[in-house]
Amino acid sequence: MNNVYFIGAGPGDPDLITVKGRNIIEKSDIIIYAGSLVNKEIIECRRKESTLYNSASMTLEEVIKVIEEGVKEDKLIARVHTGDPSIYGAIREQIDWLEDLGISSKVIPGVSSFVASAAALNKEFTLPDISQTVICTRLEGRTPVPESESLDKLASHKASMAIFLSVHMIDNVVSRLMKHYDKDTPVAVIQKATWDDQKIVQGKLSNISDKVKEANINKTAQILVGDFLGDKYSLSKLYDASFSHGYRKAKK
Numbered sequence: 001m002n003n004v005y006f007i008g009a010g011p012g013d014p015d016l017i018t019v020k021g022r023n024i025i026e027k028s029d030i031i032i033y034a035g036s037l038v039n040k041e042i043i044e045c046r047r048k049e050s051t052l053y054n055s056a057s058m059t060l061e062e063v064i065k066v067i068e069e070g071v072k073e074d075k076l077i078a079r080v081h082t083g084d085p086s087i088y089g090a091i092r093e094q095i096d097w098l099e100d101l102g103i104s105s106k107v108i109p110g111v112s113s114f115v116a117s118a119a120a121l122n123k124e125f126t127l128p129d130i131s132q133t134v135i136c137t138r139l140e141g142r143t144p145v146p147e148s149e150s151l152d153k154l155a156s157h158k159a160s161m162a163i164f165l166s167v168h169m170i171d172n173v174v175s176r177l178m179k180h181y182d183k184d185t186p187v188a189v190i191q192k193a194t195w196d197d198q199k200i201v202q203g204k205l206s207n208i209s210d211k212v213k214e215a216n217i218n219k220t221a222q223i224l225v226g227d228f229l230g231d232k233y234s235l236s237k238l239y240d241a242s243f244s245h246g247y248r249k250a251k252k
């Protein structure tokens with residue numbers, strides 16, 4: 001049996017963790033959760049005898065040590081990350097270190113904050129004749145971004161974009177995007193999507209910076225950009241009555 005699970009906790013709403021993820025947390029002996037972003041209500045379902053660690057104040061070495069010791073004692077361990085752990089989750093370094101120690105692990109996906117943010121707006125990233133591509137990215141901070149993926153370069157595609165970890169640099173984000181997107185391109189900034197204190201600010205590239213500052217949003221936010229937030233698009237072929245596909249014949 002597997003002892004170590006990396007679990008996506010979802011964006012914040014405790015009902016947005018998967019059933020599989022919650023079942024593992026309920027049974028776990030050790031829970032290590034990313035306390036800076038994971039809603040604590042999500043781990044309230046844990047057994048009262050379980051041991052809880054908040055990784056916000058731990059180093060990678062300390063996290064690995066807790067897992068290693070737990071595995072030696074045949075404990076079930078839930079490592080709980082925010083959103084989906086495969087996006088800015090820093091799980092790869094944990095998985096690889098554990099593998100070097102002969103410890104295998106499994107990842108349980110979660111609802112990433114970028115899709116939760118689109119949901120908060122009732123929007124779809126991939127609209128026919130508008131965009132069929134979603135770019136998830138960030139502005140460089142203390143963590144560099146490869147030059148080939150600089151925001152100005154990505155902006156040249158004018159695709160639907162979800163920008164993580166960057167709202168505190170909104171002026172810089174806007175000036176890079178404006179190199180390619182029109183100044184009237186719609187933008188939405190969603191802070192703490194799905195939490196009770198979720199905030200949404202909507203505007204266009206030319207005025208979003210002021211709106212974000214007025215709303216005092218400087219962390220835990222998604223910046224969604226692109227014409228998918230606008231009102232023009234074509235209808236899908238999938239439900240087009242004159243279009244046949246594997247599951248439906250076109251109506252004459």
Ligand SMILES: C[S@@+](CC[C@H](N)C(=O)[O-])C[C@H]1O[C@@H](n2cnc3c(N)ncnc32)[C@H](O)[C@@H]1O
Pocket residue numbers: 011012037082083084085086087088089111112113114117163164165166190191192193194195219220221222
């Ligand atoms: C370290 S990354 C983790 C992302 C996470 N793995 C995910 O899939 O959403 C943290 C960043 O994700 C975004 N984020 C996380 N939770 C959020 C939420 N509930 N609403 C909006 N943005 C969120 C913010 O940009 C934040 O700075």
